[in-house]
Amino acid sequence: MGEHHTSSLPTEPLLLPENHLIRKLPVIGAVLAVLGIGGALAFGGELRAFSYLTGYIFWLGVALGALFFVLVFNLARASWNIALRRIVENMAMTLPMLAVLFIPVLYFMGDLYHHWLHPEGDPILEGKAAYLNVTFFLVRTAMYFVFWCGMAWFFRKHSVDQDSDGDRQHTAKRQSFAAPGIAIFALTLTFASFDWIMSIDAHWFSTMFGVYYFAGANVAFYAVLAVILLWLTSTKRQKAVGGIDRVVSHQVMHGIIRADHLHDVGKMMFGFNIFWTYVTFSQYFLIWYSNIPEETLWFAHHFENGWETSFWVLGFGHFLFPFLFLISRNVKRSRLGLLAGAAWLLLMHGIDMQWLVMPMASHGGVHAHFGVTTAEILSFIGVGGAFVGTWGYYMCKSSLVPIKDPYLKESMSYEVALS
Amino acid sequence: MSAFPDYPNGYDVPGERSPLVTKRDKFHEITEDVCRVAEMPTPKGWYLLFGFCLSILGVLGISIGYLVWQGTGIWGLNNPVGWGWAIVNFVFWVGIGHAGTLISAILYLFRQKWRTGINRFAEAMTIFAVMCALVFPTIHVGRVWLLYYVFPIPNQMAAWPNFRSPLLWDVFAVSIYGSVSILFWYVGLIPDFATLRDRSKTTIRRFAYGIVALGWRGSNRHWQHYEIAYLLLAGLATPLVLSVHSIVSFDFAVSQLPGWHTTIFPPYFVAGAIFSGFAMVANLIIIARWAFKLEHIFTVRHLDNMARVILLTGSLVGYAYAMEFFIAWYGQNPNESFAFINRAFGNYAWAYWIMVSCNVISPQIFWSRKARTHMPTLFVVCIFVNIGMWFERFVITVTSLSRDFIPSSWAYYSPTFWDVSTFVGTFGLFGTMMCLFVRYFPIVAIAEVKAVTPAADPHHPMYEQHAPEEHEEETFDAPLAAVAEGAE
Numbered sequence: 001m002g003e004h005h006t007s008s009l010p011t012e013p014l015l016l017p018e019n020h021l022i023r024k025l026p027v028i029g030a031v032l033a034v035l036g037i038g039g040a041l042a043f044g045g046e047l048r049a050f051s052y053l054t055g056y057i058f059w060l061g062v063a064l065g066a067l068f069f070v071l072v073f074n075l076a077r078a079s080w081n082i083a084l085r086r087i088v089e090n091m092a093m094t095l096p097m098l099a100v101l102f103i104p105v106l107y108f109m110g111d112l113y114h115h116w117l118h119p120e121g122d123p124i125l126e127g128k129a130a131y132l133n134v135t136f137f138l139v140r141t142a143m144y145f146v147f148w149c150g151m152a153w154f155f156r157k158h159s160v161d162q163d164s165d166g167d168r169q170h171t172a173k174r175q176s177f178a179a180p181g182i183a184i185f186a187l188t189l190t191f192a193s194f195d196w197i198m199s200i201d202a203h204w205f206s207t208m209f210g211v212y213y214f215a216g217a218n219v220a221f222y223a224v225l226a227v228i229l230l231w232l233t234s235t236k237r238q239k240a241v242g243g244i245d246r247v248v249s250h251q252v253m254h255g256i257i258r259a260d261h262l263h264d265v266g267k268m269m270f271g272f273n274i275f276w277t278y279v280t281f282s283q284y285f286l287i288w289y290s291n292i293p294e295e296t297l298w299f300a301h302h303f304e305n306g307w308e309t310s311f312w313v314l315g316f317g318h319f320l321f322p323f324l325f326l327i328s329r330n331v332k333r334s335r336l337g338l339l340a341g342a343a344w345l346l347l348m349h350g351i352d353m354q355w356l357v358m359p360m361a362s363h364g365g366v367h368a369h370f371g372v373t374t375a376e377i378l379s380f381i382g383v384g385g386a387f388v389g390t391w392g393y394y395m396c397k398s399s400l401v402p403i404k405d406p407y408l409k410e411s412m413s414y415e416v417a418l419s
Numbered sequence: 420m421s422a423f424p425d426y427p428n429g430y431d432v433p434g435e436r437s438p439l440v441t442k443r444d445k446f447h448e449i450t451e452d453v454c455r456v457a458e459m460p461t462p463k464g465w466y467l468l469f470g471f472c473l474s475i476l477g478v479l480g481i482s483i484g485y486l487v488w489q490g491t492g493i494w495g496l497n498n499p500v501g502w503g504w505a506i507v508n509f510v511f512w513v514g515i516g517h518a519g520t521l522i523s524a525i526l527y528l529f530r531q532k533w534r535t536g537i538n539r540f541a542e543a544m545t546i547f548a549v550m551c552a553l554v555f556p557t558i559h560v561g562r563v564w565l566l567y568y569v570f571p572i573p574n575q576m577a578a579w580p581n582f583r584s585p586l587l588w589d590v591f592a593v594s595i596y597g598s599v600s601i602l603f604w605y606v607g608l609i610p611d612f613a614t615l616r617d618r619s620k621t622t623i624r625r626f627a628y629g630i631v632a633l634g635w636r637g638s639n640r641h642w643q644h645y646e647i648a649y650l651l652l653a654g655l656a657t658p659l660v661l662s663v664h665s666i667v668s669f670d671f672a673v674s675q676l677p678g679w680h681t682t683i684f685p686p687y688f689v690a691g692a693i694f695s696g697f698a699m700v701a702n703l704i705i706i707a708r709w710a711f712k713l714e715h716i717f718t719v720r721h722l723d724n725m726a727r728v729i730l731l732t733g734s735l736v737g738y739a740y741a742m743e744f745f746i747a748w749y750g751q752n753p754n755e756s757f758a759f760i761n762r763a764f765g766n767y768a769w770a771y772w773i774m775v776s777c778n779v780i781s782p783q784i785f786w787s788r789k790a791r792t793h794m795p796t797l798f799v800v801c802i803f804v805n806i807g808m809w810f811e812r813f814v815i816t817v818t819s820l821s822r823d824f825i826p827s828s829w830a831y832y833s834p835t836f837w838d839v840s841t842f843v844g845t846f847g848l849f850g851t852m853m854c855l856f857v858r859y860f861p862i863v864a865i866a867e868v869k870a871v872t873p874a875a876d877p878h879h880p881m882y883e884q885h886a887p888e889e890h891e892e893e894t895f896d897a898p899l900a901a902v903a904e905g906a907e
Contacts, residue, residue: 077433077436080530123751124751127751128749128751131749168432168433168434169433171433171434172432172433175433179786183734186738187738190738190742194749205746205749205750206682206683206746207681207682207683207739207742207743207746208682208683208686209682210742211683211686274658278661278665278685278686279686282665282682282684282685282686283682286669286672286673286680286681286682286684286685287682289673290673290674290675290680292675292680294750294752405434406433406434406435407433407434414530
């Protein structure tokens, strides 16, 4: 043997060093969450309901993207992802926290969903009342979170337990539960996006809407993952004698997560971004072409008060620029290039989520003009703080690499040859 | 040192993977086994099958001849059903083709090594399916000799096709798709043509294979160019898989007709296309592995994986049906709700329930690994899938048209003899091309399959069993050791 690229197979649990920043994240995250969410709710003004929902669905998408990652790669019996899977499993474990953070949305239901909360006199909304009513809405919401939290817990448990006993049955269990898990995931995500986002404009409907939210959520997830991986593999260099750089210290995952992993994460981000474009374009295009008022009205609402700008920003910024930038292999394999692409796409996803929610605020008697509110920024920071803190909490609790996963060796040794 | 795992192929335990070539996995044996198909004396069975397919092709010829002579009035089209079997068959065949491109391009980008065994066959199927598909738009125009009007050719009458029509986009999409598919297929064939050339025993064969092998010598430089060309073509073909069937779905979805106009159509059509195409590839592979004794190259693992893809895409199609139904109710548009209730319980309910049972219910048997690895079951279910997918296009096209907005214009559509004979005839075209393909072409990508044998992989566990101690002794990297220490 002695092949250079199979030599770093870890055999001991890889734990965070004592003084690592992630160990402090639960505290930092809690402070940010309290300040952010508290600030948004207390001082957010009349737009706080919509602003909070914007921040919430942004981070919910990242967590759901993480859950989908765990499900789909277990289902496919894939191996490239094993070295970074624990980090993602921990990201999916933010779902219980996000379930708690859904309470403000329930509190604001009267603002957000006032259309269908009072269907009286509107024959269309009265017709939908069998689905769009408070009781059924609450039952569905509870079901979504039960399924999501249950799956996040199940897949992490059977991954962490394997660290100690090395039993392959854990892998077998994960693989067989991933298939029905994907089906449940598809349905719950779809109806959640219908309930929480699409029903803000209770008249409007699109069969594509669930796929739209799914695609964007995955772009955001891979962007967050790329940022995390770049951080956890970074090195500190110092100029040594003769002007040659020397690595003086490095982050905890350095040497485990390799350029090939980062490249693959970049490719998934790039691929999902094209998928997002495909879905977004198809939805818009079919509605534009048919020009049926009951469908075009949604776009009319989302073009009001200057929000048309977001639409064009998304067309160029969410698709064209990142497409031209990230298509290059060299960019995806360069740490700076990947970081720039990921950060940009996160910004774009934020604009996308904002565009879905905020323009509709104007239909509740308040005026939401194009721009960013303080409440949005505070909500984004607050929910994000809770997300990061919860993730950090789980990162401290187990090995950072599933050391006894039977596919780990493949994950540590594969190479991205050409593609 | 062939040491094969003791579990049956396709029944791999977690952490291990069934080999992609079983039993005869030496490089020379693979060459022999694949080339034998094209080199052996023509078997009697081939003549029988070829003769049969040719006569069905004759049916196609007669049907088209009569159509050109008489006009499209010989079909069952009526008012309001102005789109009948021609568009149904077109979408059916284009959809079949998609699996080939998915296997050869998308699975290549996803580094799915199992694709190598079946990609040649699947790509051939793509090209023949696209040929069958193109028959229908060509002949349905009535005056076939004016077909060139679909191309934007400058002319003295300044008559241009309507650029805002998805039918015109179809012309571009399908012709680009066909061209790239042929190019992709041919590039992959070059090294294997060279193998056949080098093994040729007659001058004619050597000459013919020599021409199509384009002077391939297998040098390092050749392989480097080949790999880059292959990757670029895979990258080009990948968006085509999505774009072609999306544009086909636009043919319906840009309209305002209930049942046609819904935003999920593009990905839903793509999933359906891959679904039907995989079923067709699986059917053909099951026949080929039995007829040419290639069970060790088209292994159970390949078919197991294909059955999984069929289950997945079938469920995606089921998801799309469910969304359409839900939104038809949720939208509270009476026309839309009517279109869907009419589908399920109207006068085409029989077609609708054939579609649902074949497309959504029948593949559910693939939750069981036994069913996925049992060839007769797999074969029958794949046939069901193809029947179901044909009916899907029929249901979409005909139910929405036959009962449109004005009840006084409603009419029931049924095909005539000539509708049926034309469709059956395209199977003759498909079968004839397939027969010629298996007779004269290397039906497996020889060079690629060799690269995925256990022998080609120095890290394959099968070979590492002989030196396990050596591997365990290896210590991990210094950085990791440092981290582990820091953690204590």
